[in-house]
Amino acid sequence: MVRDVVVAGGTGEVGRRLLARLAARPDLQVRALVRRPGLPVSAPNLREEILDFEDEGACARALAGPCDLLLIALGTTRARAGSDEAFLQVDRDLPLRLIRGLAAAHPEARVGLVSSVGADRPRGLYLTAKAEVEAGLAASGLAHVIARPSFLVSDRAEFRLGEVLVLRLLAPPWLALGRGLFARRAGWWRWAPVHVREVADALLTAALALAPGQHRILEGPDLHPGPVATWGKP
Ligand SMILES: NC(=O)c1ccc[n+]([C@@H]2O[C@H](COP(=O)([O-])OP(=O)(O)OC[C@H]3O[C@@H](n4cnc5c(N)ncnc54)[C@H](OP(=O)(O)O)[C@@H]3O)[C@@H](O)[C@H]2O)c1
Incomplete structure (x- = not known):
């Protein structure tokens, strides 16, 4: 049974939606691991914990606290990180550090990981990082669920050209065709x-x-209920 949930990446686009859902579950106690104060969601069952993610010992101590479920929605972009190494630190090394910490402290716990479509056939820096985290999670022995979304649609304040192009140009026809012609095509x-x-x-x-x-x-289809996406609805 899950009672204690830990969220890493709760200030991000997926992460804040996770926190919003968890805030509506008073039966769960939630700790959000963040690098600086200022959670986007507040609720009586939700508390933030400032963590130095670079510090392996600090991560292990954070995961040694109560945790039945660890949700990981950490990430950056190569452009934002500034180098391949800095990108890998966030997208590969931090999730693996948290997974190791959890497996050592609570081998019966479970993990929910946000990965990416294509991580099963990785090419390039981004997908290779995702594949390595997925492999590390499989090797940890922890029960887990991995979400592999395609392009994310959100109200992100930060300008990311690729996301804007996808949202404006690609998403509307892709979804319209999917709803009209390919509703059952996984x-x-x-x-x-x-x-x-x-x-x-x-x-x-x-x-x-x-x-x-x-x-x-x-x-x-696991990520597109119906399979028609319900964008714009609360
Ligand atoms: N964007 C897409 O189209 C897409 C598609 C498929 C999969 N994904 C994957 O989905 C996941 C979630 O994406 P998202 O768009 O929700 O991410 P996001 O909005 O960029 O949020 C990233 C989260 O990671 C945290 N983070 C970044 N660098 C950190 C560091 N050095 N130390 C500690 N925390 C750090 C951020 O914290 P701060 O608020 O402190 O920066 C934030 O909470 C990512 O793994 C991403 O690769 C994205």
């Missing part, structure tokens, strides 16, 4: 842009329902 939905809210909902629901030792991958 491959179509696997690459369809997906709203962060749908990723967070699917990940949290699946992570809470995991059986001991179970492993699940969420992609395509």
